[in-house]
Amino acid sequence: MTDRLGIVVSGSLESGVDVKLDGAVSVEDMAVGRYVTIEGQKQRFFGMITDISLGVIDQKLTLTPPDVADSFVGEVLTGTSTFGTLHVSPYLTIGGDVASLIEGPQPVKTVPSHFSVVNLASQRDVELVFGKEDEKRFYVGTPLDMETKICLDLPELVKRSNGIFGKSGTGKTFLTRMLLIGMLQKSAGVNLIFDMHNEYGWAGTSEGGRSVKALKQLFPSKVAVFTLDEESSRRRKVSTDFVVRIGYDEIEPEDMVLLRQTLNLTEPAVEAIYQLRRKFGKSWLQSASDLPDSEETSELLKELSIHESTFQNLKRGLATIGRLPFIEPHAPDNAVQRILEYLDRGINVVLEFGRYTDITAYILVANLLTRRIHAQYRDRMEKAMGEDAARPTPLVITIEEAHRFLNPEIASQTIFGTIAREMRKYNVTLLVIDQRPSGIDAEVMSQMGTKITCLLDNERDIDSVLAGVSGKSALKSVLARLESKQQALIFGHAVPMPVVIRTREYGSAQSYRDFTATGPAESKEQAEKDIEELWG
Amino acid sequence: MAELTDRVGEVVEASSTDFVAQCYELYQSPPLGSLVKTRDEQTDLYGIVYHATTGSLEPGRRAVARGKDEASEEDIYRSSPQLLKLLKSEFSALVVGHRVGDKLYRYLPPKPARIHGFVYQCNLEEVKEFSGSFDFLNILINARLPVATDEILAATLRQMSQSHEDSHSFLVAAGKELAVLLSGQLNQLKAILGRLK
Numbered sequence: 001m002t003d004r005l006g007i008v009v010s011g012s013l014e015s016g017v018d019v020k021l022d023g024a025v026s027v028e029d030m031a032v033g034r035y036v037t038i039e040g041q042k043q044r045f046f047g048m049i050t051d052i053s054l055g056v057i058d059q060k061l062t063l064t065p066p067d068v069a070d071s072f073v074g075e076v077l078t079g080t081s082t083f084g085t086l087h088v089s090p091y092l093t094i095g096g097d098v099a100s101l102i103e104g105p106q107p108v109k110t111v112p113s114h115f116s117v118v119n120l121a122s123q124r125d126v127e128l129v130f131g132k133e134d135e136k137r138f139y140v141g142t143p144l145d146m147e148t149k150i151c152l153d154l155p156e157l158v159k160r161s162n163g164i165f166g167k168s169g170t171g172k173t174f175l176t177r178m179l180l181i182g183m184l185q186k187s188a189g190v191n192l193i194f195d196m197h198n199e200y201g202w203a204g205t206s207e208g209g210r211s212v213k214a215l216k217q218l219f220p221s222k223v224a225v226f227t228l229d230e231e232s233s234r235r236r237k238v239s240t241d242f243v244v245r246i247g248y249d250e251i252e253p254e255d256m257v258l259l260r261q262t263l264n265l266t267e268p269a270v271e272a273i274y275q276l277r278r279k280f281g282k283s284w285l286q287s288a289s290d291l292p293d294s295e296e297t298s299e300l301l302k303e304l305s306i307h308e309s310t311f312q313n314l315k316r317g318l319a320t321i322g323r324l325p326f327i328e329p330h331a332p333d334n335a336v337q338r339i340l341e342y343l344d345r346g347i348n349v350v351l352e353f354g355r356y357t358d359i360t361a362y363i364l365v366a367n368l369l370t371r372r373i374h375a376q377y378r379d380r381m382e383k384a385m386g387e388d389a390a391r392p393t394p395l396v397i398t399i400e401e402a403h404r405f406l407n408p409e410i411a412s413q414t415i416f417g418t419i420a421r422e423m424r425k426y427n428v429t430l431l432v433i434d435q436r437p438s439g440i441d442a443e444v445m446s447q448m449g450t451k452i453t454c455l456l457d458n459e460r461d462i463d464s465v466l467a468g469v470s471g472k473s474a475l476k477s478v479l480a481r482l483e484s485k486q487q488a489l490i491f492g493h494a495v496p497m498p499v500v501i502r503t504r505e506y507g508s509a510q511s512y513r514d515f516t517a518t519g520p521a522e523s524k525e526q527a528e529k530d531i532e533e534l535w536g
Numbered sequence: 537m538a539e540l541t542d543r544v545g546e547v548v549e550a551s552s553t554d555f556v557a558q559c560y561e562l563y564q565s566p567p568l569g570s571l572v573k574t575r576d577e578q579t580d581l582y583g584i585v586y587h588a589t590t591g592s593l594e595p596g597r598r599a600v601a602r603g604k605d606e607a608s609e610e611d612i613y614r615s616s617p618q619l620l621k622l623l624k625s626e627f628s629a630l631v632v633g634h635r636v637g638d639k640l641y642r643y644l645p646p647k648p649a650r651i652h653g654f655v656y657q658c659n660l661e662e663v664k665e666f667s668g669s670f671d672f673l674n675i676l677i678n679a680r681l682p683v684a685t686d687e688i689l690a691a692t693l694r695q696m697s698q699s700h701e702d703s704h705s706f707l708v709a710a711g712k713e714l715a716v717l718l719s720g721q722l723n724q725l726k727a728i729l730g731r732l733k
Contacts, residue, residue, distance in 0.1 A: 057719045076711030
């Protein structure tokens with residue numbers, strides 16, 4: 001067989017098995033992250049190459065190396081006295097035993113016996129493990145050096161919160177856009193995307209500055225673009241469905257807590273917000289901002305036991321918010337209600353921030369809207385549980401710069417922390433996009449179902465992404481060696497084993513056609529409908 | 537079946553591990569490292585030539601220098617034709633395998649060779665068949681021979697490689713086998729490989 005690589009010579013379940021390469025196989029043809037099958041006596045194992053090393057039969061050889069200029073000596077020694085070894089982590093058993101025949105690939109519970117033959121995994125093996133593209137599975141990319149499609153089970157994916165990580169410029173946005181298309185087509189849920197850099201709604205740009213189509217262009221009937229900055233949207237020739245305005249009276253003290261860091265508020269200032277809310281009611285923000293520097297104000301502050309300097313600190317913060325152009329004394333329409341209406345109709349909502357890429361605006365709006373949507377969802381879900389009524393459509397909320405919402409200091413207070421931890425029960429999950437995963441609260445990270453990560457090279461970031469994964473050290477070497485473009489490591493709930501993919505192409509005319517191509521079932525339906533309409 | 541022309545001598549001394557044969561013609565011993573065989577009832581014994589001598593027929597009597605007045609070496613033999621009858625060539629072969637019927641075994645036979653058994657030099661076909669597996673190398677490596685084992689091993693493999701169309705890959709395969717067998721003796725391995733080219 002041409003795909004034979006070598007034989008198992010040692011190993012353990014904990015650390016993986018060592019494979020001695022056959023003499024005919026060059027160690028230079030191997031690659032970390034590639035799949036292999038191991039033909040055990042009773043089971044077939046499916047694993048991934050996690051390390052490659054060189055071995056010698058006699059240590060003397062390393063001290064007095066043979067004459068490498070002599071090709072004959074080199075040829076003789078290759079594979080006998082000197083050889084390559086692979087370190088393979090077995091992840092699954094496929095076929096062989098009864099359980100894996102009936103229920104598909106099973107997690108490994110043992111290691112293959114001595115001298116089991118190791119082969120490169122065939123297309124069929126990979127398909128067996130990752131499944132074929134169908135109405136639930138979405139093709140995200142191919143394994144390295146293979147043409148097989150790796151598919152994600154999207155309904156399974158959206159049941160939990162997920163994360164997409166990677167250094168800046170490694171293709172997070174492309175990956176997210178592709179995944180959103182997948183969810184839009186194949187999961188039963190809807191998406192709400194807080195689009196900080198206007199990349200998901202109408203069009204995005206590639207690294208080379210080329211414009212690529214985004215969701216609304218590809219699926220006009222399934223996507224609505226909301227904007228905070230009408231002017232920017234108009235300039236970019238984006239047809240928007242709704243302009244979001246936020247009234248002063250909609251901002252609650254809880255919304256301010258998150259902004260403590262970005263607005264540089266002191267702890268007492270945050271306390272003071274609650275005091276003011278009690279005093280002035282709903283219009284606290286307006287009232288507090290309008291307080292003049294007078295005797296009466298000092299009296300009032302004394303009455304509320306707020307220190308003068310604290311109040312000044314708070315006032316500066318409130319002024320920053322007041323300067324945001326989309327904040328108005330009274331909003332003409334209820335943005336939350338509008339978003340929910342769209343979501344209920346199964347239409348995905350992309351909220352563009354236009355020019356307001358300031359993190360204060362992003363945190364304020366994302367948090368404010370999400371809190372209200374979350375409250376609505378929880379009510380509906382509880383009602384559904386009580387009355388056996390229809391449950392709300394599963395909702396996936398996409399946030400960027402997630403470490404600003406989910407850092408250990410505020411994760412416990414913000415709505416995103418709550419969603420990440422427990423909202424699965426209420427059909428709301430997060431899609432977290434971030435470049436500094438080490439900034440995200442460990443508890444939140446541990447609750448993420450599936451993590452998709454592009455290249456990371458900061459030690460702490462790698463550690464935090466891989467925390468709690470079995471075979472962490474093995475994956476670490478894979479992760480650190482990803483190429484900086486178009487490659488990602490996926491692991492967690494939605495895939496049976498960690499997988500390195502070369503992500504699916506996005507941006508060419510052919511790729512758009514592939515994405516929008518309707519499945520056979522749908523097109524048949526459409527055809528029948530057309531015939532019906534035609535003949536009446 | 538071996539032809540008469542391949543017959544090179546006759547066994548004059550035999551043991552389980554080797555046999556000594558006297559050549560029919562003076563100086564006509566097969567090359568060092570070549571494969572020879574002798575027959576014993578149903579069994580063909582295969583040996584590898586590891587040593588060859590030429591000397592006086594009588595043990596205590598040594599040849600003396602005769603060429604002082606002769607013009608060439610050939611003239612010595614021409615003027616003293618009895619010399620050819622007073623000298624003999626012998627070679628020793630290490631038993632490395634045997635054949636019973638169609639089965640070829642690359643390990644020692646149950647019985648040693650018979651005295652006066654004819655010794656034939658194996659033809660290319662037989663050498664190719666015998667060298668189809670390297671099991672016999674182990675016998676060579678472990679034998680205590682009056683000649684350096686490295687030399688015999690190298691000579692044998694060089695001889696055998698001539699029977700293969702792709703002699704290079706034959707030598708590489710043999711080298712790999714040696715690399716495994718001599719895994720602890722790097723210097724010896726290097727010495728043999730150096731002689732294989």
